[in-house]
Amino acid sequence: MAEYRRQFLSEARQRVLHQLISGWKRRGSSLLQIGLNAGFSPEFFWEAGFDVTALDRSPACLAAAREQTGPRVEYVCGSPAHLPFDDGSFDYAVLVHHGLGPKNGGAARLEEALRVSARGIIVMEWNSFSLAGVPRSPHAHWTAPEDEACSACEEPPRGVKPWELYSMVRRACPGRPMVFVSALLLGESTWPDGAPGVMASLRRTAAPLNLAPLPVPVGALLGLRVDWAAVPLTPIGMLKNAAVSLCAPAKGAREQVMGSVCPCEAEKGPRLRQTKKGKSKS
DSSP: OHHHHHHHHHHHHHHHHHHHHTTSOOTTOEEEEEOOGGGOOTHHHHHHTOEEEEEESOHHHHHHHHHHHGGGEEEEEOBTTBOSSOTTOEEEEEEESOOOOTTTTHHHHHHHHHHHEEEEEEEEEEETTSSSOSOSSOOOOOOOOGGGOOHHHHOOOOEEOHHHHHHHHHHHSTTOOEEEEEEOOSOGGGSOOSOOSHHHHHHHHHHHHHHSOBSSTTSSEEEEEEESSOOOOSHHHHHHHHHHHHHSOOOHHHHHHHTOOOHHHHHHOOOOOOOTTOOOOO
């Protein structure tokens, strides 16, 4: 049952993220996922077309995620409040389930994400002002030996209030375009968990409503996108962005993983990112 619920919540995250990244240029763009919280794999962003780096302060989570994704994702061990990257090192950054708030260092993590991204960021959180509140079941950790577990893996899930998150982001980057998307509109008792019976049938019936991305911050799963410039939300605008992405040259790192490096890219070699203290890998 727990695995069934994790898959359901993973699908909800993917639908919210698909809605948020729909206008972003993906091919040839770099993305930093800050945090592996709730067991959310950075492979989602790689499959969407980004060149992905993931950062977490838990070596156990990094090792488990690396085992799952292999060389498709680059992993770095570090603190979200002190990212070991230069300004604008990535096109985009995504903060995953940090429980950003005014009293837990949320402003520092947000400012760091804004600093290292050159085009935009996404913040994904649990909405404490939803019908479900902060769900009891979503905090699925990466599978790791008990002797390798750390305090970072054992932290309980934290929720945020949408207006507090909005105010924090607006103070950090005034005037930037912002978009809210949420999912899981109904209470946690309506989420399917794979159990048999009549109630299970009712939960499956409610699943499409829970999984539907909503343009208002009312669902238990909350996503907020901030862009440095306006992103077209119309279907025509998305098609134009998609056309530009298809014409953009692919990065060598991604092409090497996929097994098809063109001669021009092979001569250039892999791109090296410069960090303040040198490139660090876990």
